[in-house]
Amino acid sequence: MRQTGWQLTLKRAIDRLAGAAGLIAASPVLAATALAIRATMGAPVLFTQPRTGHRGRTFEILKFRTMRDAVGPDGRPLPDGARLTPLGRFLRSTSLDELPQLVNVLRGELSLVGPRPLLPRYVPRYTPEQRRRLDVLPGMTGWAQINGRNAVDWPTKLRLDVWYVDHWSLWLDLEILGLTAIRVLQRTGVARSATETMPEFMGES
DSSP, X not given: OOOOHHHHHHHHHHHXXXXXXXXXXXXXXXXXXXXXXXXXXXXXXXXXXXXXOGGGOEEEEEEEOOBOOOBXXXXXXXXXHHHBOHHHHHHHHHTGGXXXXXXXXXXXXXXXXXXXXXXXXXXXGSOHHHHGGGXXXXXXXXXXXXXXXXXXXXXXXXXXXXXXXXXXXHHHHHHHHXXXXXXXXXXXXXXXXXXXXXXXXXXXX
């Protein structure tokens, strides 16, 4: 279902209201997390990275920093698993690292629900079908996140994103938000292993 008309207007209004309320309600957690990161990893507290949004527009996503700046003898950054700190692992498993994205929601760059925004370099690697995930505003959580998150492979994840685009409704968004809360409490599907993050998407083989 195309995101148009009064349902889209209502969806965006809900995003803005919930984003503002969420930032206010979570302000003590945001402050405590920022202080913990500063004490254990130093500055900066926030991690920013270009991501691809609605219709291919690029924006800077905000997250709490979860990895230290560590390099090997060759001067290259160590693998993600080696740079991920105990605090960072906890923040990821509880999704607290993603709370700053409520600012992206207020800016209109993210929705509460939609396909997760990926790196700009992935876009040329999409198939025409996979590229349809850009037809809607990306989200803090989505259909793929409640059906495996990083525990599923890229083809499955992108197929789930396109399914959401085709079946979107406000009721589906509410279902996804409810199931997201359950997944976060269960801490399931955060990563492919205890130390690794999702591998880079290289396109269809």
